[in-house]
Amino acid sequence: MSDLLTYTGLEVREHRLDTVLSYHGTSTDLNEKGKNGALVCPARYYGQCGNCPESCAETRAIIMRDAVAISHAPLGCSSRAAEHNIAFRTVCRQRGYEVKNIRYINTNMSEKDTVYGGAEKLRLAIREADTRYRPKAIFVLSSCAAGIIGEDLESIAGEMEEELGYPVIPIPCEGFKSTVWATGFDLGYHAILWKLVKPPRKKQEDLINVFSFAQSDGFGPLLNPLGLKANYLTDLATVETVSYMSEAAASVQMCTSLSMYIAHVLEERYGVPEIKVPSPFGIAWTDRWIRAVAKLTGREERAEKFIAAEHERIGPEYQELCEVLGGKTIYVWGGDAWALNIINVVKEFGMKVAGLNLNHHDVKVDSDTEKVPLDHLTEAAGEIHNTSICNKQPFMVYKILKNLKPDVIILRHGGNPVICTKAGIPTIFEGDVNFGIGYEGTLHLGKHLHSVLKKKRFFEHIGEHVRLPYTNWWLNEADAFYFEGAGTK
Numbered sequence: 001m002s003d004l005l006t007y008t009g010l011e012v013r014e015h016r017l018d019t020v021l022s023y024h025g026t027s028t029d030l031n032e033k034g035k036n037g038a039l040v041c042p043a044r045y046y047g048q049c050g051n052c053p054e055s056c057a058e059t060r061a062i063i064m065r066d067a068v069a070i071s072h073a074p075l076g077c078s079s080r081a082a083e084h085n086i087a088f089r090t091v092c093r094q095r096g097y098e099v100k101n102i103r104y105i106n107t108n109m110s111e112k113d114t115v116y117g118g119a120e121k122l123r124l125a126i127r128e129a130d131t132r133y134r135p136k137a138i139f140v141l142s143s144c145a146a147g148i149i150g151e152d153l154e155s156i157a158g159e160m161e162e163e164l165g166y167p168v169i170p171i172p173c174e175g176f177k178s179t180v181w182a183t184g185f186d187l188g189y190h191a192i193l194w195k196l197v198k199p200p201r202k203k204q205e206d207l208i209n210v211f212s213f214a215q216s217d218g219f220g221p222l223l224n225p226l227g228l229k230a231n232y233l234t235d236l237a238t239v240e241t242v243s244y245m246s247e248a249a250a251s252v253q254m255c256t257s258l259s260m261y262i263a264h265v266l267e268e269r270y271g272v273p274e275i276k277v278p279s280p281f282g283i284a285w286t287d288r289w290i291r292a293v294a295k296l297t298g299r300e301e302r303a304e305k306f307i308a309a310e311h312e313r314i315g316p317e318y319q320e321l322c323e324v325l326g327g328k329t330i331y332v333w334g335g336d337a338w339a340l341n342i343i344n345v346v347k348e349f350g351m352k353v354a355g356l357n358l359n360h361h362d363v364k365v366d367s368d369t370e371k372v373p374l375d376h377l378t379e380a381a382g383e384i385h386n387t388s389i390c391n392k393q394p395f396m397v398y399k400i401l402k403n404l405k406p407d408v409i410i411l412r413h414g415g416n417p418v419i420c421t422k423a424g425i426p427t428i429f430e431g432d433v434n435f436g437i438g439y440e441g442t443l444h445l446g447k448h449l450h451s452v453l454k455k456k457r458f459f460e461h462i463g464e465h466v467r468l469p470y471t472n473w474w475l476n477e478a479d480a481f482y483f484e485g486a487g488t489k
């Protein structure tokens with residue numbers, strides 16, 4: 001795989017990982033059919049909304065502290081910039097960095113540019129980025145418009161790199177390139193591996209690469225007691241720390257859907273081992289994850305002491321949470337691996353999973369591990385009924401929720417909480433994915449669930465009074481999956 005570190009050397013997820021975007025059934029059926037090559041992905045012939053790979057690729061570039069991201073795109077493609085900016089400013093404050101805006105430029109491609117080409121505009125934007133920010137690297141993101149006219153980003157970036165004397169990195173992330181928006185994460189990481197990551201100067205035995213989003217420091221409190229340092233990548237990182245991620249003792253991930261590609265290439269190309277047990281969500285998986293990291297770095301004794309002390313510390317509060325949450329029903333909606341991690345936590349609390357909705361499902365993984373995330377979840381939590389896959393389709397999820405009537409919902413992506421609240425069900429928007437990490441994160445999550453359950457009547461009240469944008473025909477239609485076609489293998 002790492003032999004293909006070139007501009008266009010990465011296959012999209014639907015070809016590389018057999019990713020599917022629609023399904024309904026059970027978790028074990030999904031897993032088994034995927035493994036046997038029998039998973040039919042029904043085409044959905046109506047879609048209400050979604051993301052695109054460009055918006056995911058830009059998240060890998062935009063939040064590095066000394067780089068600039070340029071979208072060579074019409075202005076509308078940068079509609080998420082304000083959201084990224086709020087996230088960046090918040091996390092800078094949270095993590096003790098100077099609070100700044102993101103460094104981001106859009107070339108504002110016009111209709112005229114799509115006829116005569118936008119190369120000159122892009123060169124201007126790159127020079128402007130250099131003058132305005134004096135960055136250590138510039139990322140250039142493609143878009144549908146740039147891709148359709150065949151704008152030669154690789155040549156322009158190469159020419160500008162020579163002029164400026166530092167990396168100018170093109171990312172071929174046209175929105176139409178993949179129906180799976182998470183492909184954008186892979187494209188962003190691929191460009192970083194291709195142009196920025198250097199061979200190690202020397203190994204740093206106490207450095208652990210942490211692939212996650214720029215959010216609270218959930219991993220530090222698990223790694224520091226073992227004498228290890230978290231190297232958060234690539235959000236909030238610098239070009240220097242990104243360049244030498246090859247020196248780390250291991251790589252860990254908040255969610256394999258985000259970063260399994262880069263973790264695997266680092267292992268294959270630079271011998272940085274990937275921790276292949278599930279991420280530290282829930283007590284049992286946190287214990288297992290700490291032991292796996294400790295074994296790899298020769299810190300087993302410290303790990304056992306730390307685990308025992310943490311169990312003792314959180315024990316009483318954890319038991320109280322199990323008592324108040326046990327038996328409550330929950331619906332989980334999120335990305336492939338994150339949602340499975342959360343199910344592990346809530347099952348440990350004794351909650352019942354009413355249903356699971358994934359934004360996509362990767363049938364295969366990039367890593368050479370024998371088990372995919374669904375195998376781990378099945379071992380830990382058994383069968384999940386009412387499992388579905390739909391890439392952010394609120395009109396479908398509303399009907400699923402009305403049918404299942406869970407006590408509470410937890411979800412991960414902005415925008416989605418609105419429809420759940422309109423359904424009148426207590427909802428948690430878990431925007432900070434590191435908030436639920438480890439022992440302390442398990443307590444955070446439990447307390448958050450308990451607190452929102454107490455607001456049941458508030459959500460019911462909203463549900464009783466909102467007007468939905470759907471026709472009576474759709475609201476009365478019994479089948480939430482009405483728009484799924486016959487599908488193809």
Ligand code: SF4
Pocket residue numbers: 052053054055073076077142143144145174175176
């Ligand atoms: S799908 Fe294409 S046009 Fe739409 S936001 Fe993404 S890159 Fe822009």
